Amino acid sequence: MPLAVEFxxxxxxxxxxxxxxxxxxxxxxxxWGTRSGCISVCVVxxxxxxxxxxxxLQHDYTTDCLSFVYDRTxxxxxxxxxxxxxxxxxxxxxxxxxxxxxxxLYAIHGTLHLMGMDDATDDGRLAMRxxxxxxxxxxxxxxxxxxxxxxxxxxxx
Numbered sequence: 001m002p003l004a005v006e007f008x009x010x011x012x013x014x015x016x017x018x019x020x021x022x023x024x025x026x027x028x029x030x031x032w033g034t035r036s037g038c039i040s041v042c043v044v045x046x047x048x049x050x051x052x053x054x055x056x057l058q059h060d061y062t063t064d065c066l067s068f069v070y071d072r073t074x075x076x077x078x079x080x081x082x083x084x085x086x087x088x089x090x091x092x093x094x095x096x097x098x099x100x101x102x103x104x105l106y107a108i109h110g111t112l113h114l115m116g117m118d119d120a121t122d123d124g125r126l127a128m129r130x131x132x133x134x135x136x137x138x139x140x141x142x143x144x145x146x147x148x149x150x151x152x153x154x155x156x157x
Contacts, residue, residue, distance in 0.1 A: 003034060008041070013085040039081060040080040052082055129147070
């Protein structure tokens with residue numbers, strides 16, 4: 001069975017492009033040699049993201065992306081990404097690119113977590129930003145070359 005990406009879009013934001021997100025998720029997963037399984041992508045608003053973040057991580061705030069691995073082997077993944085459309089809208093304006101691109105970035109970021117990357121340290125965050133930029137560039141995203149180049153490695157990110 002090939003890798004499937006399933007969607008549950010709970011936020012009706014007009015900028016959500018499931019095809020773009022699916023392409024990003026599969027590009028990252030395939031680069032890691034993951035060829036089968038299922039990654040569920042749920043797009044929510046701030047209120048729902050805050051609820052999920054509090055329930056599973058005991059963090060009482062909204063965030064950009066949460067990822068959950070249910071099962072992973074060398075070439076198979078079963079996991080879930082929860083992406084926040086409201087967060088993407090705000091951050092896109094600050095970065096100066098479309099909200100569609102910001103949401104794609106969250107999907108890439110979350111998929112990197114599913115593949116085993118960790119950004120809990122400064123070195124890990126730097127490696128994560130470099131891989132995000134690499135995948136954004138591979139997907140021909142305008143502005144990708146400047147992503148993650150700031151020296152702001154805020155631990156609360």
